[in-house]
Amino acid sequence: MNGAESLVRTLLAAGVDHCFTNPGTSEMHFVAALDGAAEMRSVLALQEGVATGAADGYWRMAGRPASTLLHLGPGLANGLSNLHNAKKAGSGVVNIVGEHATAHIALDAPLTADIEGIARPVSDWVRTTRAAADVGADAAAAVRAASGAAPVVATLILPGDAAWSEGGVVAAPEALEAPRAVPEAAVTAAAEALRKPGALLLLGPGALDEAALADAGRISAATGCGLMTEWSNARLARGAGIVAVARVPYPVDQAVEVLRPYRRIVLAGAKRPVAFFAYPDKPGVLTQPGTVFDELGSAGDDIAGALRALVEALGAGGAIPKGIAAAARPAIPEGAATPESIAAVLGATLPEGAVVVDEGVTTGRGFFGATAGAPPHHWLNNRGGSIGYGMPVAIGAAMAAPGRKVIALVGDGSAMYTPQALWTMAREGLDVTVLIFANRNYAILRGELTNVGVANPGPRALSMLSLDHPALEWTHLARGMGVEAERVETAPELAAAVKAGLASEGPYLVEVMI
Amino acid sequence: MNGAESLVRTLLAAGVDHCFTNPGTSEMHFVAALDGAAEMRSVLALQEGVATGAADGYWRMAGRPASTLLHLGPGLANGLSNLHNAKKAGSGVVNIVGEHATAHIALDAPLTADIEGIARPVSDWVRTTRAAADVGADAAAAVRAASGAAPVVATLILPGDAAWSEGGVVAAPEALEAPRAVPEAAVTAAAEALRKPGALLLLGPGALDEAALADAGRISAATGCGLMTEWSNARLARGAGIVAVARVPYPVDQAVEVLRPYRRIVLAGAKRPVAFFAYPDKPGVLTQPGTVFDELGSAGDDIAGALRALVEALGAGGAIPKGIAAAARPAIPEGAATPESIAAVLGATLPEGAVVVDEGVTTGRGFFGATAGAPPHHWLNNRGGSIGYGMPVAIGAAMAAPGRKVIALVGDGSAMYTPQALWTMAREGLDVTVLIFANRNYAILRGELTNVGVANPGPRALSMLSLDHPALEWTHLARGMGVEAERVETAPELAAAVKAGLASEGPYLVEVMI
Known part of the structure; x- marks a missing residue:
């Protein structure tokens, strides 16, 4: 057995059975090993940002990692920004990167690069395999790092000779890290804090599924505390019968206003609220000075268990x-x-079990109100802020949740970052309805010009924010990649198009002119 | 004057008057500063790989750097692989990356990342500006690093507060590094080596313009030595009246055969020939054991001057x-x-002064023979091996060489890495004719499977190399981005389409079915 074969078998033994890839010469042995492993679903992406974003989306819906397979330093570099998003979302990814054979690296061939250096800023676990005999054990360690209670982006770098040499050994899966129980003292402190006036329970990762939200609702009922989530949630349960929680708004001024009443904030997996960006005359910290924070738990902790304990401590069962x-x-x-009308159409049409991948940027900020009473669904936001996340994440979500309808909401500027995702959707026949919000602008940046203090931007500045010359024609782009598409201008047309997309089994793109 | 204004004015004072960008919130002050600087041509790219590739192409034709303007760590990450290509090509780039305001970095906002860490693997010069007063001087230092005899990718990281604060100071251009004269002893040693039987003069950067090639031809005439260039040349002068030099072939076996007669190799700016990739049973070093190398000069040296001195030392003037x-x-x-027929069409149609950007991968390997006698032109290859280089480089080349016809030769797999380049070509009205070689395969990898020893790849392996399901429709993709396009299947149709593309003033895409 060569190293590549031991890698594939070790991944499968550990339950990693999806591989999002764009391989090259240095990964050909891995590709060959796929032939002997029908259980591994290999998914080709035409640019690596699609592959890494898909791995992020897969983790969010499956709760276990997929692998990637990327080609040397540049292939990794192309996938880096969606790995950044995955890291910020707390998604586990087994990020496999091919490397030249060990003896070849010193020759400084054209594609030689510092792969570990490129990987580190987005990977909390990085290892370069030394020999074929180590591949299995290293892969098992990578899966462990990318799994469990505090998963990370784990980058495993695989030199060509380690892949092609005989001596591969399949490694057994490693035991996964269990969530740490939150100490009783933290629960007691939180209970005390939440009973005070002006208290807020801020929910983050680990507190966002239906049961945890119900416990948060009980805590609020018992104490009168406010409830809120962060602006971006990796995966939030929503819909009829589920406790609906508002998000801390994106605009700094609104966020400060919304948070102003709260001087005592219990963080249940959430971080202290800060602005996305810095502005010359706005605060970066969104809470009032003197606000007291209690940390109920953070990454790796059993946040849902802590909320349960809190319910009990408050006698709110x-x-x-x-x-x-x-x-x-x-x-x-x-x-x-x-x-507003798009929000209503979504509220009117979201099917039960829908998975909404939201990269609506400006258009999507107000979608929560009109969709709160739709049948139960999941809502996935971008926690890393790097655009080009929506369509790739939708690919992984669709593969992790077969039978569920995936709806990707994407601004046109964002969608142009990873348009290649459409091709993979068509190739894999994924049931994704993509709504492109075509305002033909980086609309968010028009507001930001004002926010940073530019009162009267001139034509040269504004032209850097405009996508209307030439106009992007999304129906053409979609058809160029084998995806059925239509353009709509009104809310009723949009509703009909969304229904058509949901009724079709493969991908369907709707260009929404706004 | 704020820091951003001092940056723009410092760049202009140093002759940097093109900026390839996709800005975000943290770069809005720079965007605002553009309004006051009509001399700076700002070019919007819809993905940063287009911007960095364009900067590479600009340098190759202008011989001076353009700047980029990228948004935080993820924006830099998206542009990283074409910066890798620029680094390997020896192209100077003033790579400007926005950063959060200094006080905001510690808050760990969603887009916070280790920007210096991401930059270093592709940048031989990295600096984060501390304050508005330093921006001008730092920019001048970046321009110096990206200019002169040994230019590099110089990454200047600009925190938001350094951009928006008053106190900016325009810096005067720094003196550029002149090429180092090659010592007489090296010239004498080279002359001695080249007079021996089995000698090869291998030409690299600095030895590839018309005059240097003529000197190389004189040296060959006087000594009988062989002449060759590396496989990839950043910019090679070619055509009728110019010394035509073969390249070291890409396939390892062919390269070894071609180099086998040579036991004494003089490197004129070139590196020792090595294989692009390692293979289990092939050599990584392409020359025979015991081959003696003489280095006439390397990056930063006056290679053309050394060839001139060599001509004189040989009395071959x-x-x-x-x-x-x-x-x-x-x-x-x-x-x-x-x-073969595409090569003939190119040879028949290349106009005088054409700039050919070659990312033909498999299809383009044999284009040199049929085009050698066309009117004088330049030929630009990818020296870094990261695909997605061709169309972005064509943008920069077209802007640096107005009035010349740019022809981009791109495999379909490569073109799908940076398709957004078409939109920028349309927006800027660039005179680029793009030929997409649509074999609907990663054709190079089919050969590589065999090279690495996979004799009978199965359907799962082969499907990872195939682009035919669904078929990419390049005419649709081009129209979706405002570029006129047609599809051809025969050589006469191709010739007519190339002529139409050359006759039109804006971009024109030809999908060549092969």
């Missing part, structure tokens, strides 16, 4: 959770597609 | 250069488009 969303669907409005 | 290409254009063949 019998309480009816506060904030449960009632079943309600808005009517489909007449008229043009606007952020 | 009056010699007629060996290998001057005679004017000759092949006939346009009948029949299907094949690598």
